[in-house]
Amino acid sequence: MAYDNTCKFLAQTYPTNIVRWLLSIENPTVTVLKTEIIPEPIRSDALILLQTDQKILHIEFQTLPYSKPPIPYRMLNYWTLLYGQYWCEIEQIVIYLKKVDSELVLEDTFERQNTRHRYRVIRLWEEDPEQFLNDPALLPFATLANSNNPEIFLGQIAEKVSKIEIPEVKMNISAASEILAGLRFSGTLIRQLFREELMKESVIYQEILQTGIAQGEQRGLQIGEQRGLQIGEQRGLQLGEQRGLKLGEANLIIKLLTRKFGLITPILELRIKDLSIDQLEALTDDHFDFISINDLEKWLDLHSS
DSSP: OHHHHHHHHHHHHSHHHHHHHHHOOSSOOOEEEOSTTSOGGGOOTTEEEEEOSSEEEEEEEESSSOOSSOHHHHHHHHHHHHHHHHOSEEEEEEEEOSOOSOGGGGOOEEEETTEEEEOEEEEGGGSOTHHHHTOGGGHHHHTTSOOSSHHHHHHHHHHHHHTOOSHHHHHHHHHHHHHHHTTTSOHHHHHHHSOHHHHHHSHHHHHHHHHHHHHHHHHHHHHHHHHHHHHOHHHHHHHHHHHHHHHHHHHHHHHHHHHHHSOOOHHHHHHHHTSOHHHHHHHHHHGGGOOSHHHHHHHHHHHOO
16 A cells, blocks of 8 residues: 555665654664565565664554454564574564554554563554654654644644755655645645645655556566467567556556545546556646546546547
């Protein structure tokens, strides 16, 4: 999901800031570890491993607390795998992003028979927002923190983002703030406060685009290989790549529209996936001007057959 990918991007791009926040270590030396040591069946898309001089910081960003296997078991399993490889202190933290009425977000222990394993839990909606405001890399998390006047506070965050001097950092933090804010605020309010063009120019946006294209190309290659048995391998691969690019572009704009307006109906999804690559690129540009889902429907009526 975009939320998981955004948190992962922030942790991997600004690991020193993340460690300073979570471990209260000033000027830490931080290395981002690869997650391939975690077996695929229990691997999480939001798994982050950071190594400092003293310990390994294992972070799990979770939008919701529901998981198979359950999160407490996963944390125990991760700990044994990490400790068996690095033989050092391991700090584990689960960070919940979206406020939900579930007792699962209170769990911080795995306990069965003689085994008991604890980890830290942070519920962002309970966190003091002030700790995020003085660090540009942490501003996206402030959008989900505790506030008596969330809408006013979101405006303060947008103002701080606008004052970031380094263009690349400004684009990325603005995009990350918009994406995470979508878990709490309406798309209309977010569009009013943040510059939409920064989203498209950001590395986060480009990574989402490339992920969609890569997934589409893989699907396309599979289709191409099957068609190649009938019409020739070369032609099949070309067809597969074209369909893959089209599918990746369609999946991307559907994600962006879902973040902007909420759930997109299956009929609208099918109409979007039926567009040509040129039409999909045009829709990606034009959707920033949409105010409601009706604008999307009017656009499709005008541009699709």
